Amino acid sequence: MNSKDTNLTGKLLVAMPAMGDPRFEHSVVYISAHSRDGAMGLIINKPNRNLELKTLLGHLNIPVGVSTPDVSVYFGGPVDQSRGFLLHSSEYSSDPDTLRIDADFAVTATVDVLKELSQGGGPKTSLLVLGYSGWSAGQLEAELLSNGWLICDASFELVFELAAVDKWVGALASLGVDPMLLSAQSGRA
Numbered sequence: 001m002n003s004k005d006t007n008l009t010g011k012l013l014v015a016m017p018a019m020g021d022p023r024f025e026h027s028v029v030y031i032s033a034h035s036r037d038g039a040m041g042l043i044i045n046k047p048n049r050n051l052e053l054k055t056l057l058g059h060l061n062i063p064v065g066v067s068t069p070d071v072s073v074y075f076g077g078p079v080d081q082s083r084g085f086l087l088h089s090s091e092y093s094s095d096p097d098t099l100r101i102d103a104d105f106a107v108t109a110t111v112d113v114l115k116e117l118s119q120g121g122g123p124k125t126s127l128l129v130l131g132y133s134g135w136s137a138g139q140l141e142a143e144l145l146s147n148g149w150l151i152c153d154a155s156f157e158l159v160f161e162l163a164a165v166d167k168w169v170g171a172l173a174s175l176g177v178d179p180m181l182l183s184a185q186s187g188r189a
Contacts, residue, residue, distance in 0.1 A: 007034050008031045008034040008039065008151060009031055009034045009101060010031065010102045010105060011031050011152065011154060012028055012029065012151070012152050012153070012154045012159075012171055013027075013028070013031060013041060013149040013150070013151060014027075014028055014149060014151070014152060014168065014171040014172060014175075015027040015028070015029075015148070015149060015168070016148055016149060016182065017182050018147065018148065024043075024133075026045070026168045027043050027045065027046065028045045028171050029042065029044070029077070029149075030042050030044050030105070032085075032107050032132075033099075036137060037137050038134065038136045038137050038139065039135040039140045040132055040135075041132065041133040041134075042074075042076040042077065042087055042107075042129045042132055043074065043076050043077050043133060044074065044127055044129070044159055044164075044167060045164045045165075045167035045168055046074055046075040047072040047074050047075075047164050048072070048073045048074060048075055051072075051130075052070060052072060052073060053068065053069065053070070053071035053072075053073060053128060054068055054070070056073055056084075056114075056128075057114060060111065060114065062114055062118050063118060064118055065118055065119045065120060067119060068120065069117065071117070071126070071128055072127075072128070073128050073129070074127055074129040074164075075131060076129030076130055076132045076133065077129075077131045077133030078131060078133070079131055079132050079133065079134045080131055080132060081131035083131065083132070084109065084130050085107055085108075085109045085128075085129050085130075086107065086108045086109070086113050086114075086123070086126050086127070086128050086129075087105065087106075087107055087126065087127045087129065087159070088105070088107070088108065088124075088125060088126035088127070089123050089125040089126070089156075089160070090102070090104055090106045091124060092106065092108070092113075092124070093106065094108050094112060097110045105154065105156075105159070114128075125156075125160045126160075127159070150171075150172070150175060150177070152174050152175050153174065158170050158171060
């Protein structure tokens with residue numbers, strides 16, 4: 001696979017059972033940027049069971065309002081885990097700080113959007129992640145060639161509406177793949 005021919009921005013990566021890195025086991029990763037220089041993505045199905053938005057806002061000295069939503073904070077990946085990203089619906093924009101991916105999705109990575117969320121504002125639909133998944137030039141392509149990932153379209157329902165525990169199976173189902181039939185062995189026919 002050649003990254004100059006295939007841009008995966010806005011797609012989902014679905015970890016195969018043979019994925020060697022336990023941090024990515026059963027992961028579904030939203031690719032927010034992909035070029036010949038590398039790729040960046042956000043894991044969308046691994047909530048941090050010990051951290052909610054209200055707690056995170058407290059750590060950042062941002063007041064919690066009566067309309068602050070109960071939002072889970074997700075493990076976005078192993079890189080820069082102190083940095084937050086809000087993957088959200090595209091109707092919201094904090095120009096120039098919002099990266100609009102396509103008609104459905106955008107990413108904002110500023111404290112200002114957290115302040116808006118704390119007061120019940122910001123985007124209508126969102127996932128808050130700490131950290132991200134990053135690949136250097138050619139690294140993701142090599143993982144794809146070694147059958148580490150499947151690629152599927154990112155639907156609004158799959159990203160935002162399915163429960164985190166159901167996203168991996170949901171992503172596979174969108175490809176017509178039964179997870180019970182996947183082998184933990186990698187290789188090519």
